[in-house]
Amino acid sequence: MHGADLKLALRLALREMRGGLSGFYIFLACIALGTAAIAGVNSVSRSITSAITEEGQVILGADIRFELQNRQANEAELAFLDDQGDMTVTTGLRSMTRLPDGSDQTLVEAKAVDGRYPLYGELQTTPQLGFEELYGESDGRFGAAVAPLLLERLEISLGDTVLLGNAQFEVRAVIDSEPDALSDGFGFAPRLIMSDAGLDAAGLIQIGSLVEYAYKIRLEPGAPDSAIRQLRASADEAFPSAGWSVRSRSNAAPALTANIVRFSQFLTLVGLTALIVGGVGVANAVRAYLDSKRGVIATFKCLGASGGFVFSVYLVQILIIATIGIAAGLVLGALMPILASAALAGILPVSSDTVVYPDALLLAAVFGYLTALAFALLPLGRSRDVPATALFREQGFDAHGLPRKRYLLAAAVLIAALMALAIGTSYDRFIASVFLGAIAIAFVVLRLVSGLIEALARRAPNVKSTALRLAIGNIHRPGALTPSVVLSLGLGLALLVTLALIDGNLRREISGSLPERAPNFFFVDIQSTEVDAFSDLVEEVAPGSKIVRVPMLRGRILEFNGVDVREIDVPVEGAWVLRGDRGITYAKNIPESSKLTEGEWWAPDYSGEPLVSFSAEEAGELGLKLGDLVTVNVLGRNVTARIANFRDVEWESLSINFVMVFSPNTFAGAPHAWLATLTDPETGPMDEGEVLRAVTNTFPTVTSVRVKDALDVVNRIVGQLATAIRAAAAVALVASVLVLAGALAAGNRARAHDAVVLKTLGATRNTLIRAFSYEYMILGLATAVFALFAGGVAAWFVVSRIMTLPSQFLPDVAVITVVAALIVTVGIGLAGTWRVLGQKAAPILRNL
Template identity: 25%
Template sequence: MRSSQLIRLTLKQSRSDLRTFEWRALLLALFLATTLASFLTLLGNQLEKGLNRQSALMLGADLSLSDSQPIPASLLTAASEQGLQHSNVIQFSTMVSTDEQMLLSSVRAVASPYPLRGEIVTQPPQSTRIPAQGTAWAEQQLLERLGISVGETITLGYSQLKITAAVISSPDRGTGFRSFSPQLLINRQDLAATRVIQPGSRIGYRTLFSGPEQQIRDFHARLQQALTPQQRLWSVYEDQPLASGAMQNASGFLRMTSLFGILLCGLLITLSLRRYSSAQYRRSALLQSLGMKPRQILQLYLIKLLLGWLLAALIGVIASLLLLQLTGSVLQPLLPSGLPSPDYRLTATGPLLSLALLLAIGYSPLLQISRIPVMGLLRHDQLSHQGLSWPVRLVILFLSGAVIALYLGSVTHALAATLLSVITILLAGLCASLLLPPAGRLLARRFRLGRLLSYRIHQQRQWHRVQLGIMCLLLTLLCSLLISQTELVNRWRAQLPVNTPNQFVINIQPWELQPLSQFLTDSGIETDLYPMIRGRITAINGQPPERVLDQDQLENNALKRELNLSWLAKAPAHNELVSGSWWPMDTQENLISVEQQLAANLGLKLGDKITFEVGGDSFSATISNTRKVEWRSFRPNFYMIFSPGVLQNYPQTYITSFRLSDKQVGLSRELLKRFPSLTLIDVSQWINQASELIDRLIQASTLILGITLCAGIVLVQLLVSQELEQRRHENALLQVLGSTAAQTRQLDILEFALLGCASGAMAAVLTEIITGLISYRLLDLPLLLHPWIWLILPLTGMLLFTLAALISHRHSGYRQLQQS
């Protein structure tokens, strides 16, 4: 047969196959695989870029380099050569005053362009992005504490500046406690006239960079290699203190969602190809009887599959772009600056993925079709499905795993997903052979149709193994995705709970403890006050650190600076004791509690003796326990906490934190009037920005979860419809033998209810295993058990497959076949 004749025959058969359920199911599977893969890839790219940009709004740039000295001009030249935009910021703490009040403020001297990402929101709105010369913009809390309003004048050093706007929100607040003080923005041209910067002044110099992601990453790597000890580097892609963990989890959730979507579509392609190939055995035998060779039949079906893939991929790409536009309009308000455009080159991901899955999974069934003997036209047993040999199955698994690995960019995740899928189907098939026959015999005694159900279970036992395995994996994937997203949301919310402190008070003197505690108690604020002393580590087990630590450990920042030290009789309630035990309240020993991560980094263990230097004096303490500290809790936390009596004779100050509600905004002004020597640090604006970012992550992950669950439900519906299509002739025969249409429908519904219940029970077991692996390996979440799924999943499986069976009976043309 010539090539032109083969192609004409392929086109003719493709048109006729469109009337068959098996071919339509395969095209739908390819369509869903293309649509889901393209859509999730584009949306994931769009959200990741958008959330990175949202994170950049907090930083004010893509990259921020801070130093105690002016940034060298050579770095700015290098940034310009790489096409990066930059802006210099000078920040320092100083007193601002009016005729009646004085206040310690953090001053930011800026010049255009500033900020490089985001914008400063002011009231009233301003026509310029930074203050004009001779003017200043002040945060609302600074105005409240000075008792002035917009339009009045303040004194900064030797200059007087007019307040022209109140700052509602602003990116780039800087780092350290200086960033939390009430802030004042001035034009850098006014800085020299203030004369507040003198030799010896503690000044922070910060340079912001922005530009394309790859250039920023390259420049970040370059700066990282040349950092001096006093320099700090922050990147929106790697080093955001709060956002980095949340962004990493969100990225992991996107990858996991894409992986589950691939597995769902791969399962449906496998099932559809199996059904389609079984339906083509007689046609293949007929073609061979007409003179076609097995090689030509294989070519015929390969071309047919490629044509079907091309049609499904084209429609799938269009559908994914339309779906992206629809979700984009929904997500657009979630990010203040809107969603960026995705990389549309990633649109090809879906078609290529569905093609790779089709070829990896489909070549072996097509090979079997081409080898059906001609005797199949006369003997039905020659048309039976020949099981795949184990080498062939391993090749298919390897190819499928390779496709997933290329899509995810992770061999580990692809290998884990492939192995888990195979194990799930094998376990479900084993449970099917063990559980379904006894269940059928039990129903045979109680229901009129039970005997027929028991016979069908026995008749379909081989197919039920595959079917039940796929149903179980579908439920497991959907439930695992739902649980992981729920736990991820809870983890994000736990980073900033509702009662997160938004005020810090430092420089509390010992004689102010009692009146300050009374003032806070009378104001309805419950808080703890912690003593604080600055000290430096000088020895470990009697040896200098450089003799007992390796080079990487010596680079730890805790050894290069003074640490905040404290002492407590009781363990802090917001710290978790990891190892060792807390000391008795009346202990006279020099004991110390060390933060867990610092102990791990320095190789410290229980019983080690650490020597400190405070104010020229040295003393030692023995490690009694280690603690897990959540640094993002906005509560006073310390690397080192001593037993009482070790530090009490040294001069100390105290620190505390608490939360002020919107109704208590005037309390901070009253506090500073009563205790003018205190330093009150308001972190509410930073918390609001971080909370906003977390809300965006939650909303985005919920949307992706919903779309994936909808796709999973469609796949379940198609799976049931496919199976019911095989029951049509059997049910018509039952009706000829005396059964009514209602009875055969009840038989199908009873069968699928039993299958759904069994698959749900097994899915509960596997869900616990998979969510445990996801939590531990992918999302870095604690391991939890979910007892409720042991009841919910069997009921959900029964309800889901029963509803799918009812819907399929209504719309599949089943009644018309019965009546015929």
Template identity: 35%
Template sequence: MRIALRFAARELRSGVAGFRIFLACLALGVAAIAAAGSTAEAFRQGLSSQAREILGGDVIFTVEQRRFTADERDVFSAFGPTAYSVRANAMAETSAGLRRLVDVRGVGDEYPLVGDVVVAGAPSLALALMPQAGVPGAAVEQALLDRLGLRLGDQFVINRMPVVARAVLVSEPDRLGRGFALGPRVLLRASTVERASLLGEGGLFGESVRLVLPLDSEPKAVIAAVRQRFPDASFEARDRSEAAAGAGRLIDQLEYFLGFIGLASLVAGGLGVAGAVSAYLDERKRSIATLKALGAEGAFVRDVYLIQIGALAALGILIGIIVGAATPLVIGRLAADSLPVPALFAIYPQPLARAAIFGVLAAAAFSLWPLAKARTTPPSAMFRQELATRPRIGIEAIGAIVAGIGLATLAVLSAPSRLAALAMIGGTIVAFFALWGLGLASAALAGRLRGLTRGAVRLGLANLSGPRSAARTASPAIGLGVALLTTIILIQSSLLAQIGEVAPRTAPSMVFTEIPGDRVAEFDAVIARSMNEPAADRYTRLPLITGRITRIHGRPVDIETIDRDERWAFDQDLILSALDGEPVPSGTTAGRWWTADYAGPPLIAFEQDAARAAGLGVGDTVTLQVLGREIDARIAVLREIDWGGFGANFAVILNSAAVEGANPRHVAIARASPAQEETVTRALARDFGAVNVISVREQLEQAATLFDRLALAIRGAAAVASGSGVLVLVGAIAAGARLRAREAATLKVLGGTRRQILTAYLVEYGLVGAIAGTAGVALGTAAAWPVVTLVFDAAWRVDWISLFTLIGGTTALAAVGGGVAGLVALSRRPASILRRSLS
């Protein structure tokens, strides 16, 4: 080993020119994985460091459509300081008749328990909310002032309650923990919200209490104690470990997706690694042959070059780690103030170590196989300038296989969803070998077609079918990068079309809530006048009821027996409705709806996926806690729901007789033009000022903007994988540079013109780009279709312009690379090249 180290060091001192592509491919993939992991860890640490501020305390309990009872308040106060808040949606209206849905929150003097509320235009929140001349104050978001044309000090009305905008609400410490809001936020005193009649029975409101616990208290134990004390209360409870509900899972998914792009870059760049090693060993053929002729064993030769490759792999991995560690720091410097969640940008060892392991495994998987060729090739073949093409199975080949398996295993173990990871890795492997096979087939086809051509085209096809054809080496890597980009582009275009085109056609443009049950006929009349007697497919009104499934088949719900993706229907309160008969469309998949005059035992229509996840079918019984009483209902219908469509989109629908006499509030949906929306909103202000008007059109526009920005960032990350493909193409060109120079010199001596030789290169590499680009687009399309139609349940949409641009760009890029290679070869004098070849 000492001698091997000396030989390796001596050869490394001569330079690493042949390993630039090796270093670039390895560094690029490692950097992508390290950057994804480091950025995700920065967000996790940011959430963790501000968990109490984000939650507003150590524990939060929330109830819907009711207030906490006196007994519940006594129990909460026994654990430590508490802060209560109420939340509801309401319409804000100005004297000029402008109206806007707002997210109203009422707080007490003790708010906030943790952190600070930042306001502009007032010395403090307390002074901003203090009544002046009998009119309550409000802290409002700037968006509301802009939308309603207000300034600080102006008065507006919330559900007929006059308030004055006395401060701009800049930030609340617990805003992220509260989740999505349908409109600009308005902060009031809790007593003001109560006086505005927003907390009435049957209304869509909620109350939360935040607790600050002693240092020795365990939040989860407190939650368990409260649940045990009030077993029938439908609390939603969270502690500081899950402060921003859903954010942790989103960060996990984003890290995995971006990390997978980095892994794909490593796999795509693996051919560049293998090609660089093969080219390097090819240049050392005479040295290897001499060592073997002088008695060196194959293992010694392997060790000499394994040490060199290991040292250079370590350098490439180190470069990747440095770039990956620096990337989130740059993001923090440039965009820290605009990030949606808090982040602590620093250098975190764990994601960097994981990226380094990925790099080591990738380097081993793609480097050991070429080394096996050098070890098993006899000296005579070396002197004939040949390497073995099919190495025998030995320790190197076994090591490459083990490293490849380790690479896949680590990717699966580090993913939040192992099933999704297996599917993505399996798809990548299938795509890789499909592209590799296509490269071989293309080379073989070029060999058959060259006899049908002549001149420069024939020369290009001959090169494409030769043993050093870029179709065999670069096509898989380029195609994999194009496939990734295609998948992301098609998913993005389909979802944006769903949000921007399909949803506006099929979903309601307006939603009305808080419609009084005893005035529904008047409400329908207002809508009819404002929308010119809309048909049933443009306007629908339904009763709105909150309920909870408490028992299945007479036994308490065991949430652990229900599929995780469908637990939403059984572990929380549901929004239900009641109908006289079958709606249109009904989406019925099993069973039969009740008739309009049905008055027997309670019946329900159940969403089919949730029902089947709990083992329920037509004829089975569930117990619902509705309107303060429990109802045993039999499942009469299973139905498929288009959640983004127009209709009765409720997971559970009761027959009307089951809730007779309850007089619940109603909800309505409508399809209206922008002009009709304005007319309806103004018309309701006169007689139905308490009815909330939600503009779905605005929400879809905001969602489209946000999704477009996110997709742009992800598309940029996916371009890294395409960068690996480009590097492999560059490596293939560089590896064959000496051979191509000899070919160009020979052709020039035999009378070939510069134009003919250059055209041959353009044909060869242009075809490689066209083949790889077309195959990548096809594979990306095949991967995107099930994601769009099955996972997102969206309409399939193909962005043909982007796809043709990808194919054309890949073809042009490869052709330019071939043209550059041709110009370099033609720039050298034939005599010197041929003399060197003969020597």
């Protein structure tokens, strides 16, 4: 088409749009909703990750941080670090704090600091005190600042005394804000901050204790990132076997950042689902709009306009309307970080300033345009080839089959580009591919379902009820609403069922079956000199319970077959094994919660080269095979062991399990502590309290973790995540409802014709209402059945195959879904039909 023709097409398109956007409100709402969801989720994610980067020094508490597990830096390492700039050392560990009379106790996240803490930011407390006032010793008691939750759990207040290890601590302040809390990671217990002197007096650090030493360094003001990279390289070169993990201000909270990115991209896929569902609404709206313009199109063609010119006129209109919808969605998406800053204040670093993230908005805009064009091309292409005589003679375009191959190919290319963009921008491309593949399959299956419903209705026996007979006829007649209703409602409901079943199974596992299988307690940091006395005490307090104890060390994987793990491209699902230190142990025999899948176990008296047993699933994710070498740094010493076998580990049992179990000779003579579990399904809360008091009072340096308390925390987090997921799923469901409303509105022209003819032949309004109600109920029920099946299969795959947890179909979800489908289809259907039933007969009968 020449430039003059394009200019004329643009002028005619704008002139025809002077009448407003009537018929395109559903189109606008669908595009705006999906675009807003994608733009908003990515903008909030960028806001959080940008804040973490910009406030990296405060979040990390340093420009660079060197972290050691279970050992302090030696003199040479300490001298090297101290020479780099101002340094503060913090020591973190979990322990039990208790009341002086031994009546109550709770787990705490203890943190010891020196006088230079913090290097960046400020520890805000109530009241605000100096270092000596807050932590100094007075009358045999050291000071401490504690989280408000600790006061609630022990029912104490400022000025009261608590015991930690072998020392007394006076609660002198409540922590309002801890600057480097995010970089310290997620904690299951309230924080207690004390001085190094207080920690020494408590005597908590013993051989094998699980302790984290963080050496935080502040460089010269204005030091560039290149200086930090050079310092890190120099440290690795000077101390290759140090075994420390290093973080800089540009990567202050890597686990948090990765989780935010991962979660936001999952929500982006859900938002994309809403946009794709809205694409069906786009197709319906374009088809209905062109149907209403059939007289104009026929006139264009009678005046000599080519099919390509007609296509261009209406393509310009669709692009203009899509731009309006996308712009509205981008405005809503850009405002979401402001709303998120209010909701997440105090939890995550979200800036309250109005900041626009162009890349997030551009991504959402591209998704919006690709969706609008992909779903609008087919009805536009179909209108091109309909002759003028057919347009004057017929009511619409549906009877003329598929458009030309070029339009089919263009639509396929746009859909492929949409999927490629979604997969290419995802954190986990495999999950994104599965997600989009499931949507594509769902579209095909929904089309087959609608065809099956029509076929069954066509073969249904005659019924006496006139209304029901009319309903069955409406389902399978030419131009029936069946495909539009099933497609528009089915995808949104299937997504909602999937997410509801995943959430329900997780909650059932965490609060139901998992606590029944899991131990009652984990006991950590049991000294070798105390382990027998500890076992005797537990057997005395909880007779008949099962006690399992194993030696425990901490180690970090450095190399596989001599190659640094930082140089290996590791899949996302296996990266957690290499992130930080892992608990490791040694054993003569196969752990009772494991079974060999490949290789052989070593003899009880084995004394050859160090061997290691690796978890089979994690080994597969890391690409390991029998005979490979694994180098682990333990207590500052590099140990290389050969993989002798693989084990199938039941992580979901929450019993004592390790990724790596070494042959006993590997750590002969190495200092370590012990880990123990206590399992007794018959033990109630009162009995557990007695066990906890006895262990804490007799062995104050042993850390006791009540599994139920930990699961309660996890359950609360799952609930918070589920709320966000449900909100995203609700967006997809709203899009489905909008598309459904648009599909029914598009069919109102035919419905008005049918209603007038039937009323002329003697049908009453009551009969017609019942007929339409039956039709919508049948379609809603059939769609709900599909949603239950598809959602159940998808949830089973996620829970059973990806999360490796028991999956169960939940009947209450089924009932709620069916009821929701019926209410939505019947309610919206009748709302749109009610106006049709009041249509006057004369204007329609004149055109028959």
